[in-house]
Amino acid sequence: MNDSIFKIVLVDDHTLFRNGLRILLNTIQKYQVAGEASNGQEFLDLLEEMTPDIVLLDIDMPVMDGITAAKLAMDKYPNLKIITLSMYGEEDYYYKMVDAGVKGFLLKNSDMNEVKTAIDTVLEGGNYFSSELLQTLVNSLRSSNQNQEPQSGLSDREIEILILICQGFSNQEIADQLFISKRTVDKHRANILEKSECKNTAQLVMYAIKNQLVEI
Numbered sequence: 141m142n143d144s145i146f147k148i149v150l151v152d153d154h155t156l157f158r159n160g161l162r163i164l165l166n167t168i169q170k171y172q173v174a175g176e177a178s179n180g181q182e183f184l185d186l187l188e189e190m191t192p193d194i195v196l197l198d199i200d201m202p203v204m205d206g207i208t209a210a211k212l213a214m215d216k217y218p219n220l221k222i223i224t225l226s227m228y229g230e231e232d233y234y235y236k237m238v239d240a241g242v243k244g245f246l247l248k249n250s251d252m253n254e255v256k257t258a259i260d261t262v263l264e265g266g267n268y269f270s271s272e273l274l275q276t277l278v279n280s281l282r283s284s285n286q287n288q289e290p291q292s293g294l295s296d297r298e299i300e301i302l303i304l305i306c307q308g309f310s311n312q313e314i315a316d317q318l319f320i321s322k323r324t325v326d327k328h329r330a331n332i333l334e335k336s337e338c339k340n341t342a343q344l345v346m347y348a349i350k351n352q353l354v355e356i
Contacts, residue, residue, distance in 0.1 A: 147174035152198040180209025210240035244268035
């Protein structure tokens with residue numbers, strides 16, 4: 141990334157949490173907390189005034205929750221980059237947030253190194269899932285699907301590419317690893333999205349976990 145200052149918006153109903161996170165983020169030279177909101181409606185109002193580079197969005201808030209806010213925000217600003225701030229026990233919401241188009245998930249107890257990694261990954265066009273969160277999702281899905289046979293309908297090559305997508309590799313990096321052209325990877329990725337009925341990378345990660353195509 142370049143030397144630009146990236147504008148961050150914090151959306152959380154706990155003032156102390158926002159204050160602490162703002163102080164920590166503002167110590168990083170390339171970050172600037174440019175706006176804050178205590179609920180989803182305030183967040184949507186804020187978007188009328190500014191365009192942030194990234195949003196850290198809580199799920200459980202009064203007035204308007206993070207799920208509703210994320211859906212409305214992404215419908216109006218489809219290029220918006222949102223990372224969900226979540227707590228243990230909120231797994232039921234993750235799929236709804238992914239459907240809304242968020243780019244990643246961070247647990248609220250994450251350290252600053254992980255927060256920075258998540259923000260940088262999403263700013264660069266990737267998706268970020270807390271490793272602890274992914275393990276929780278894997279365990280949850282295994283429990284709910286233990287009597288079901290996974291059915292992906294993907295070819296061996298498509299599964300190979302999907303696994304690399306879940307590991308965070310770009311289409312060009314996948315092409316280099318598999319010694320094929322990027323155009324071929326692009327085509328495979330489009331086929332994977334169509335077969336899985338997924339709309340984005342975050343949904344593909346969930347799909348791969350659900351169908352036991354990846355091990356976390």
